[in-house]
Amino acid sequence: MTVTEDEKKRPKGERAGKKRGSLRETVGLIAIGVVIALLLQAFVIGQFWIPSESMQNTLQIGDRVIVNKLHGSADRGDIIVFRGWDGSDTIKRVIAVGGDTVECCDAKRRISVNGVPLDEIYVHPDDYPSKRKFKTKLAAGKLWVMGDHRTASSDSREEYNGPVDEDDVIGRAFAIIWPFSRATILSRPETFARVR
Known part of the structure; x- marks a missing residue:
């Protein structure tokens, strides 16, 4: 100097x-x-590591996602992290929101929300929308969540689980950041745009 x-x-x-x-x-x-x-990290953006196969093929075991904690209300099609039924952080896709009627299955084995059948292209290719039949009208403030790998997912279809409280939502997953080879933005599937 x-x-x-x-x-x-x-x-x-x-x-x-x-x-x-x-x-x-x-x-x-x-x-x-x-x-x-x-x-x-505490209030705006978080990371979540995928521990199981319940969201395959959208999310793989070991993927790391970024979660927006200032997400606002969860909407149909969003992938959310929430305090699960056993108290641990859990990740699933929102299928229906408060006031919706969610049902399985129609003649083509599709899930419908408010009478509109969903073309669930995100469901694991070796899987089907649901083995278990159900029909539920959700109360205000409740979310019906399911994994994309339905046979490997414990979710709202289970009687002891049921719908999730909106207050238990930690945030909306909006991107895979690890591994770099799988990095992508997680967008809401088009099929939910038809549901009213």
Whole structure:
């Protein structure tokens, strides 16, 4: 580092004080950055690691997804992370919301919401919409959630599970970030646009 003639004329103590001030500024900025990152992690953005096959093929075991914790209301087709029936964080797809009637299955073995059959292209290719028949009208504030790999998913179809409270939703998964080879945005399937 070169010292200018003006700086040479200043007393050494003044130059040392300036260096200490710069170091304090740098440490302060780093501390502020860490606090902001922690606040974002706690209240805005989170990560979730996929522990099981219940969302295959959309999500694979070991995938890491980014979750928007400021998601607003969950909508049909969203992939959400919520406090599960056993108290642990769980990830599933929202099929129906409060006020909807969800039913399985029609003559073509499709699930319908409010009488509209769903073309569920996201369901695991070796699977079917549901083995179990059901018909439920959801109360306000409730969500009907199911895994995309239906035979490997414990979800709202189970009597001891049932619908999820909207208050238990942690956030909406909006992207796969790991592994990089699978990185993608998770969008809402078109089939839900027809449901009223």
